[in-house]
Amino acid sequence: MKKLTLGIIGAGRIGRLHVDNLQLVPEIHVKSVSDVVIDHLKSWACEKQIDVLTTDYKELLHDSEIDAVFICSPTTTHANLIKEAAAAGKHIFCEKPVSFSVEETEEALAEVKKAGVKIQVGFNRRFDPNFRKIRSLVQEGTVGTPHILKITSRDPEPPNADYVKSSGGLFMDMTIHDFDMARYVMDSEVVEVSAYGTVLVDPAIGEAGDIDTAIITLKFANGALGVIDNSRQAVYGYDQRVEIFGDKGTAQAENNRATTVEVSTAEHVTKDKPLYFFLERYTQAYIDEVTEFAKACLEDTDVTCTGFDGLQAERIAKAAKLSLQKGQPVQLSSIAQIVTN
Incomplete structure (x- = not known):
């Protein structure tokens, strides 16, 4: 069996999660892991049978046995790591977002194209079976011509202020998943964005310069409309829902729950709360995204979520951030020029 040998750059929560999931795929061998601090990782690396644990990510890039790297380090490091990995001839899986700068992302993707390697961006929700079903119903014409897309995405608890300061803000950190899902489900580009936001959950988030509650409306090139609602705190759990409405009908993807049991008595009707957070909600999606990345690399096929995505x-x-600041809709066509200036 041909195997894909991998190196992981960044062994925080998401990096270690990927190691767990990658080791479930027979075609994958995780050889090396790098992080700026490794003392606390030694027993973990031994347990996971990682061959190399290092503070120098360049060891991974210079290792001829490594076919691809997973970039799971802080976002501010992504663009440069992508360039270096591409120059070293490694295929790349990069966590979202690629960077906080459209210009930096474009430069990094240009290097990937020049090197002729693959890059997949970690928008794991594309691999969720519920959302994939919604997309297929749109593509098959089951709901007819799409008119309205609704996405609800609400976290169970807010992040701390220190995280907020380095996150890139609600739109770049949290809603970016929903922006990708909107393009994925509709199979149409967003042409206009209007955003409204406020601080209703935690004043510390506002003091850190961000918002915790938002409504975003989208206009698509195919004429359809989209609505996204976000909150940093849903007290009942991780709220993840999608609805597509068209001229032939509608389809909804509801929350995943521990069971589908609903109990009805004279006093009340109850069912399980939504699964608590993204690690529980998207377990299978995380496994499927790395499995499909490996397949694309081994069989030289297209990745599901590209650098362009x-x-x-x-x-x-x-565009959403600019709309919030200016209090008016923003055309997506203007973003590259705005960011460059």
Whole structure:
């Protein structure tokens, strides 16, 4: 069996999660892991049978046995790591967002194209079976011509203020998943963005210069409309829903729950809360995204979520932030020029 040998750059929560999932795929061998601090990782690396644990990511890039790297380090490091990995001839899986700068992302993707390697961006929700079903119903014409897309995405608890300061803001950190999902489900580009936001959950988030509650409306090139609602705190759990409405009908993807049991008595009707957070909600999606990345590399096929997809989601996030600041709709076509200036 031909195997894909991988190196992981960044061993925080998401990096270690990927290691767990990658080791479930027979065609993958995780050889090396790098992080700026590794003392606390030694027993973990031994348990996971990682061959190389290092503080120098360049060891991974210079290792001829490594076919691809996973970039799971802080966002501010992504663009340069992509360039270096591409120059070293490694295929690349990069967590979202590619960067906080549209210009930096474009430069990094240009190097990927020049090197002829693959890059997949970690928008794991594309691999969720519920959302994939919604997309297929649109593509098959089951709901007819799409008119309205609704996405609800609400976290169970807010992040701390320190995280907020380095996150890139709600639109780049959280809503960017929904921007990608909107393009994925509709199979149409966003042409205009209007965003409204406020601080209703935690004053510390506002003090850190961000918002925690938002409504974003989208106009698509195919004429359809989209609505996204976000909150940093849904007290009942991780709220993840999608609805598509067209001229032939509608389809909804509801929350995943621990069970589908609904109990009805004279006093009340109850069912399980939504799964608590993204690690539980998207377990299978995380596994499927790395499995499909490996397959694309081994069989030389297209990846499911490209660098261009990552770029477009960033552009929408930038447009949303600008719309919030200016209090008016923003055309996506203006974003590259705005960011460059």
